[in-house]
Amino acid sequence: MMIDRVSMAAAIDQTLLKPTVGYNEAAAWIERNAEQGFAALCVSPFLTAFASQRLAGTSTRVCSVCSFPLGYSNTESKAEEAAHLVQLGCHEVDMVMNIAALLEGELEFVGDDIRAVCDAVREESTGMSIVKVILETGYLTAEQIAVASRVAVDAGAHYVKTSTGFGPRGASVEDVRIMRETVGPGIGVKAAGGIRDLGTALSMLDAGATRLGSSSGLEILDALDARS
Numbered sequence: 001m002m003i004d005r006v007s008m009a010a011a012i013d014q015t016l017l018k019p020t021v022g023y024n025e026a027a028a029w030i031e032r033n034a035e036q037g038f039a040a041l042c043v044s045p046f047l048t049a050f051a052s053q054r055l056a057g058t059s060t061r062v063c064s065v066c067s068f069p070l071g072y073s074n075t076e077s078k079a080e081e082a083a084h085l086v087q088l089g090c091h092e093v094d095m096v097m098n099i100a101a102l103l104e105g106e107l108e109f110v111g112d113d114i115r116a117v118c119d120a121v122r123e124e125s126t127g128m129s130i131v132k133v134i135l136e137t138g139y140l141t142a143e144q145i146a147v148a149s150r151v152a153v154d155a156g157a158h159y160v161k162t163s164t165g166f167g168p169r170g171a172s173v174e175d176v177r178i179m180r181e182t183v184g185p186g187i188g189v190k191a192a193g194g195i196r197d198l199g200t201a202l203s204m205l206d207a208g209a210t211r212l213g214s215s216s217g218l219e220i221l222d223a224l225d226a227r228s
Contacts, residue, residue: 001206008224009037011205013048013063013092013190014217016043017165023050030054038217043164045085066117067163071096071136074224075113081122082131086124093121094132094161094190099139102148103185108150111155118156132190134158136173138168140205145175149182159211163193170194173207180208198223 016026016035033041034055042063043051051062057188066082067073073081082093095117101109118131133152137145149160160179161169170193179189191204194211201212201220214220 001202002228003050003202003205003224005113005221005228006037007225008201009217010039011210011212012038012201012217013040013042013192013211013213014038015069015192015213016041016047017065017215019044020048023047023061024119025051026131027054033218034058034060035149036060036221039211042092042094042213045081048085048090060090060108064081064090064091065164066095067215068094068096068134069166071099075116078113079116082117083120083124086121086129091128092130092132093117094134096134096136096164097152100135102135102144102151107151108206109146111151114155114157122156130158130186130188131156132161132166133157134161134192135179136164136167137162137171138193142174142178144180145178149179151227153183153187157187159188159190161190161192161211161213165193167193167214171204173203176204176207177211178206195220198227 020158040061040063045064063087098113121129135148152160162175171191176191181189188210190211191209195214196216
């Protein structure tokens with residue numbers, strides 16, 4: 001797959017979600033990454049306002065996470081958290097699906113849970129915020145990945161996303177293919193979890209991902225430059 005640095009950067013959500021990261025480390029990280037052309041910088045919820053202030057005036061969007069990484073918060077809590085993130089300057093909210101409900105076939109519950117977050121974000125945003133639904137594919141069969149993708153899209157999600165990076169495994173090429181085949185060309189597919197090198201990034205894009213979640217974005221861009 002042929003891709004240049006600008007296009008690769010624009011496909012990456014550069015991510016900093018370690019539970020040990022505070023304001024000082026985040027400030028240095030944001031400074032290193034703010035002008036790299038990444039689609040978004042994804043930070044912990046408590047760092048959202050801080051990142052929004054630091055990224056003001058740049059083209060880089062702020063991303064954060066909702067009900068992360070387990071997805072089993074009450075629906076009302078998820079919706080409130082998502083709305084508050086947008087109020088703090090978050091442009092993209094990556095929410096975790098209720099995995100247990102999906103595994104038990106409670107599809108109406110799963111859809112209502114996702115829809116509540118999408119509606120909350122829509123109400124709070126100026127029309128620019130988007131919702132990505134994390135399926136945590138490591139817990140799911142191929143059939144369940146397809147079902148979860150359909151439920152997320154029907155509930156209003158803009159993207160379906162593979163993994164939190166804290167589950168049993170990260171993204172796989174097969175996960176991405178299933179998700180892309182299920183949602184069609186009009187919905188985003190985000191591969192995340194274990195994407196640490198250029199080869200993996202390219203394979204995910206080739207399989208149909210339109211966004212990559214990675215904490216190794218700079219290393220991926222450097223490897224792309226070295227290959228040119």
